[in-house]
Amino acid sequence: DVKVTQSSRYLVKRTGEKVFLECVQDMDHENMFWYRQDPGLGLRLIYFSYDVKMKEKGDIPEGYSVSREKKERFSLILESASTNQTSMYLCASSFGTSGSSGANVLTFGAGSRLTVL
Amino acid sequence: AQSVTQPDIHITVSEGASLELRCNYSYGATPYLFWYVQSPGQGLQLLLKYFSGDTLVQGIKGFEAEFKRSQSSFNLRKPSVHWSDAAEYFCAVGLMNRDDKIIFGKGTRLHILP
Numbered sequence: 001d002v003k004v005t006q007s008s009r010y011l012v013k014r015t016g017e018k019v020f021l022e023c024v025q026d027m028d029h030e031n032m033f034w035y036r037q038d039p040g041l042g043l044r045l046i047y048f049s050y051d052v053k054m055k056e057k058g059d060i061p062e063g064y065s066v067s068r069e070k071k072e073r074f075s076l077i078l079e080s081a082s083t084n085q086t087s088m089y090l091c092a093s094s095f096g097t098s099g100s101s102g103a104n105v106l107t108f109g110a111g112s113r114l115t116v117l
Numbered sequence: 118a119q120s121v122t123q124p125d126i127h128i129t130v131s132e133g134a135s136l137e138l139r140c141n142y143s144y145g146a147t148p149y150l151f152w153y154v155q156s157p158g159q160g161l162q163l164l165l166k167y168f169s170g171d172t173l174v175q176g177i178k179g180f181e182a183e184f185k186r187s188q189s190s191f192n193l194r195k196p197s198v199h200w201s202d203a204a205e206y207f208c209a210v211g212l213m214n215r216d217d218k219i220i221f222g223k224g225t226r227l228h229i230l231p
Binding site for chain 1: 163
């Protein structure tokens with residue numbers, strides 16, 4: 001089975017801190033995604049990547065950046081955390097060329113719940 | 118613009134009763150269609166998917182969904198729910214263009230009465 005591992009399940013940070021959320025997948029998937037999930041708003045795409053060292057903005061990239069130095073690892077970075085970034089963060093991966101059926105089948109990690117005080 | 122609508126935010130059914138969760142989409146062509154389930158505090162798990170062919174698709178945990186092109190719908194069904202089915206369910210639409218992104222509905226939370 002494909003596994004997507006998010007290293008931190010729960011984090012508590014203070015306003016202004018730099019926060020790293022790490023995600024690793026073990027099945028050589030080309031595509032990786034970061035979403036945030038908030039009650040009533042569903043899943044919103046922050047950033048995604050179709051290849052190593054490649055990144056594209058999703059729907060809500062403001063206040064976030066990402067890094068993909070290796071194929072299996074996709075990191076989400078909050079340069080200066082704010083209280084409105086308190087949320088559940090979900091990492092996902094998929095295989096195949098963007099637009100293909102496989103590329104649309106997402107495997108999710110268990111999530112990282114971030115609280116910013 | 119493409120969109121996915123799950124009209125029911127919450128649904129409550131009794132254990133053993135049948136279930137149908139609604140999903141409608143707006144897109145110019147037939148998209149790829151998915152249902153995911155999220156248990157409390159967990160990530161999303163794929164229940165089933167539709168790419169093409171038979172419009173009735175079977176998934177895991179006894180779920181099925183039917184694609185109806187004329188209604189732009191992809192409703193999820195289960196003939197008899199179990200207490201362990203209590204979770205949040207997300208419908209998603211996957212698009213075939215390289216620059217398009219997967220779109221999720223806002224979810225339906227399922228509550229099970231004993």
